[in-house]
Amino acid sequence: MYPERPAGIAFGGDYNPEQWPREVLEEDVALMREAGVNLVSLGMFAWALMEPSEGRYEFGWLDEIVDRLHEAGVAVNLATPTAAPPAWLVARHPDVLPVTREGTRIGFGGRQSACSSAPAFLEATARLVRALGEHYRDHPAVVMWHVHNEYGAPLGECYCEHSVAAWREWLQLKYCDISALNDAWGATFWGQTYGDWPEIDAPRLNNTVVNPAQRLDYARFSDGEHRAHYALQRDILRELTPGIPVTTNFAGTVNCKSADLWRWARELDVVANDHYLKAERPDNHIDLAMSADLARSVAGGAPWMLMEHSAGAVNWQPRNLAKRPGEMRRNSLAHVARGSDSVLFFQFRASRFGAEKFHSGLVPHAGTDSEQWREVVRLGADLRGLAEVRGSRVRAEVAIVWDWESYWALELDWRPSVDLTFRERVDAFYEALWREHITVDFVHPSADFSGYRVVVAPSSYLLAEASAKNLHRYVEAGGNLLVSYFSGIVDEHDTVHPGAHPGALRELLGLSIEEFHPLREHETVALTGGGTGADTARIWSERVRPAGAVPVRNFAAGPDAGHPAFTRHDLGAGTAWYLATAPVTGLRELLAGVLDHAGVTRPRGLSDALELVRRGAHTFLINHGDDPVTVEGVTGTSVFDGVRHDGPVTVPPGAVVVVVETPRP
Numbered sequence: 146m147y148p149e150r151p152a153g154i155a156f157g158g159d160y161n162p163e164q165w166p167r168e169v170l171e172e173d174v175a176l177m178r179e180a181g182v183n184l185v186s187l188g189m190f191a192w193a194l195m196e197p198s199e200g201r202y203e204f205g206w207l208d209e210i211v212d213r214l215h216e217a218g219v220a221v222n223l224a225t226p227t228a229a230p231p232a233w234l235v236a237r238h239p240d241v242l243p244v245t246r247e248g249t250r251i252g253f254g255g256r257q258s259a260c261s262s263a264p265a266f267l268e269a270t271a272r273l274v275r276a277l278g279e280h281y282r283d284h285p286a287v288v289m290w291h292v293h294n295e296y297g298a299p300l301g302e303c304y305c306e307h308s309v310a311a312w313r314e315w316l317q318l319k320y321c322d323i324s325a326l327n328d329a330w331g332a333t334f335w336g337q338t339y340g341d342w343p344e345i346d347a348p349r350l351n352n353t354v355v356n357p358a359q360r361l362d363y364a365r366f367s368d369g370e371h372r373a374h375y376a377l378q379r380d381i382l383r384e385l386t387p388g389i390p391v392t393t394n395f396a397g398t399v400n401c402k403s404a405d406l407w408r409w410a411r412e413l414d415v416v417a418n419d420h421y422l423k424a425e426r427p428d429n430h431i432d433l434a435m436s437a438d439l440a441r442s443v444a445g446g447a448p449w450m451l452m453e454h455s456a457g458a459v460n461w462q463p464r465n466l467a468k469r470p471g472e473m474r475r476n477s478l479a480h481v482a483r484g485s486d487s488v489l490f491f492q493f494r495a496s497r498f499g500a501e502k503f504h505s506g507l508v509p510h511a512g513t514d515s516e517q518w519r520e521v522v523r524l525g526a527d528l529r530g531l532a533e534v535r536g537s538r539v540r541a542e543v544a545i546v547w548d549w550e551s552y553w554a555l556e557l558d559w560r561p562s563v564d565l566t567f568r569e570r571v572d573a574f575y576e577a578l579w580r581e582h583i584t585v586d587f588v589h590p591s592a593d594f595s596g597y598r599v600v601v602a603p604s605s606y607l608l609a610e611a612s613a614k615n616l617h618r619y620v621e622a623g624g625n626l627l628v629s630y631f632s633g634i635v636d637e638h639d640t641v642h643p644g645a646h647p648g649a650l651r652e653l654l655g656l657s658i659e660e661f662h663p664l665r666e667h668e669t670v671a672l673t674g675g676g677t678g679a680d681t682a683r684i685w686s687e688r689v690r691p692a693g694a695v696p697v698r699n700f701a702a703g704p705d706a707g708h709p710a711f712t713r714h715d716l717g718a719g720t721a722w723y724l725a726t727a728p729v730t731g732l733r734e735l736l737a738g739v740l741d742h743a744g745v746t747r748p749r750g751l752s753d754a755l756e757l758v759r760r761g762a763h764t765f766l767i768n769h770g771d772d773p774v775t776v777e778g779v780t781g782t783s784v785f786d787g788v789r790h791d792g793p794v795t796v797p798p799g800a801v802v803v804v805v806e807t808p809r810p
């Protein structure tokens with residue numbers, strides 16, 4: 146259920162007028178009208194103002210703001226402020242403060258300073274949300290509910306007494322019988338067998354590595370506790386305002402490791418995502434694209450909301466680079482291209498005080514006589530021009546397998562190499578596909594893959610048997626699956642699948658691994674073949690023993706010289722490919738071979754500075770480079786200037802052209 150209002154693309158962001166004198170509201174409203182802001186998120190961190198002391202609710206100050214915005218035609222995304230529990234709650238119930246894995250109870254003064262399992266926090270949450278919901282249930286300005294803020298960031302796991310009590314209950318529900326838990330956790334290893342539930346603790350800091358299956362379950366449990374805290378609020382709001390969508394904003398699909406967003410997305414009426422650029426990464430627009438594609442994917446392909454991004458610099462990275470002219474526009478339109486029906490920011494007006502005073506806003510400290518404000522006004526106009534994009538869908542022929550549980554498991558301690566990380570491989574494949582101008586969906590390994598010509602499984606370390614069978618069926622039915630090393634190694638309890646690696650995928654890939662040979666830091670090994678014949682690889686080498694698979698490329702040097710590095714296995718109507726290393730060069734070429742084999746069409750010879758995405762009838766052409774780029778074969782009308790195209794379109798450096806298919810005159 147996407148919010149009905151505002152019409153078109155929502156534009157605006159977090160608005161914190163409580164930080165400003167009353168007269169600034171008038172100025173802000175005027176500026177919102179100037180820029181075409183039509184949606185703001187209010188009240189996110191205002192619990193202490195909404196409930197100044199226990200049970201005393203004060204919404205008068207907020208009424209004035211909501212009414213004024215409504216008068217001005219700005220819709221309200223009303224937040225429940227539970228990410229900022231007030232001082233009185235913490236003083237009265239110090240046990241709501243979370244405890245870190247190291248055993249430190251955190252203090253008051255930041256945010257997210259309450260444990261999602263603490264009874265006093267849950268009770269106070271329910272009371273406040275009910276009061277808020279009852280107060281605003283009939284207010285015409287309120288078009289959606291924004292619960293909490295970025296669950297999981299920074300509070301992922303809590304190790305307090307309430308968490309441990311809830312954890313034991315969770316385990317009992319999951320395993321029923323303590324011997325089932327002992328089996329699942331491999332408790333005979335290091336003599337950890339439990340006789341009864343109260344013996345079980347959270348996987349606290351230890352002088353060595355803690356049982357990985359226990360840690361994996363704790364990650365699942367902790368994420369579930371936050372989801373329960375969300376659901377508590379959502380259910381109250383749904384009861385009071387059944388027609389109003391409820392959501393919470395993800396702390397960046399690709400960046401918040403602790404939240405399993407496949408599970409989260411099922412609980413939301415509309416998926417909402419925050420994304421902040423990694424300022425120093427020169428091609429950070431690729432990370433942005435990946436975040437947006439993952440948001441669309443967890444939304445099941447439905448339009449989603451970009452709930453926050455930044456107009457300029459953030460303030461929490463080591464070096465907070467301001468956005469260059471045009472960059473905010475490119476960023477915003479890239480999110481829309483990839484399925485967002487909103488362009489919202491943190492925050493409308495840059496704060497003068499507090500922890501985020503050096504964070505940009507739509508209205509910067511410099512005021513409106515600034516390049517930034519002029520860009521904001523221009524963006525508002527652009528988005529009005531894109532109103533018809535709303536609701537349309539992006540189609541992808543290629544998918545990447547993404548599973549948070551595998552992500553968690555892969556990055557627990559004591560793996561064969563510290564260089565094995567989930568994002569390292571996913572990013573490598575995503576980037577190569579992005580540069581091939583391929584739009585990618587992300588999929589859970591148990592999903593229906595039948596709509597994809599190619600599925601890539603990078604470092605799918607944890608793979609349940611049922612998911613492995615799913616991959617098998619996909620290939621047999623004609624799919625193309627590309628698996629990279631260290632995939633299909635363990636089951637859902639981090640127990641190695643029986644027999645030689647990769648236990649879950651041996652048959653499908655037509656090979657087994659005799660031995661892992663991780664490389665030294667900075668070591669590279671040469672590969673045979675390839676266009677230039679000079680490709681090298683890093684991080685990983687292993688002894689592949691084909692059993693049906695055919696070598697396509699071999700290791701030319703290193704511990705596995707003369708043995709396969711890249712193989713192909715035709716199975717049923719499809720093909721399973723396996724890449725046993727991390728190419729430094731040549732990944733794109735290798736992927737291109739798989740894409741060609743699968744008949745995936747894409748523009749050839751187009752500069753990889755140009756981002757090309759199709760959404761419904763609209764083609765987005767975003768030039769991230771310093772030179773003009775000409776794209777061939779574009780037919781339609783340019784949305785921003787009305788120019789008709791039938792053939793080549795030249796996109797100036799840094800510019801965005803959106804072309805909508807229109808019938809020939």
Ligand code: GLA
Pocket residue numbers: 294295419421453459460491501504
């Ligand atoms: C997050 C939060 C916001 C704000 C921004 C700053 O996304 O949700 O409240 O702190 O970061 O970048």
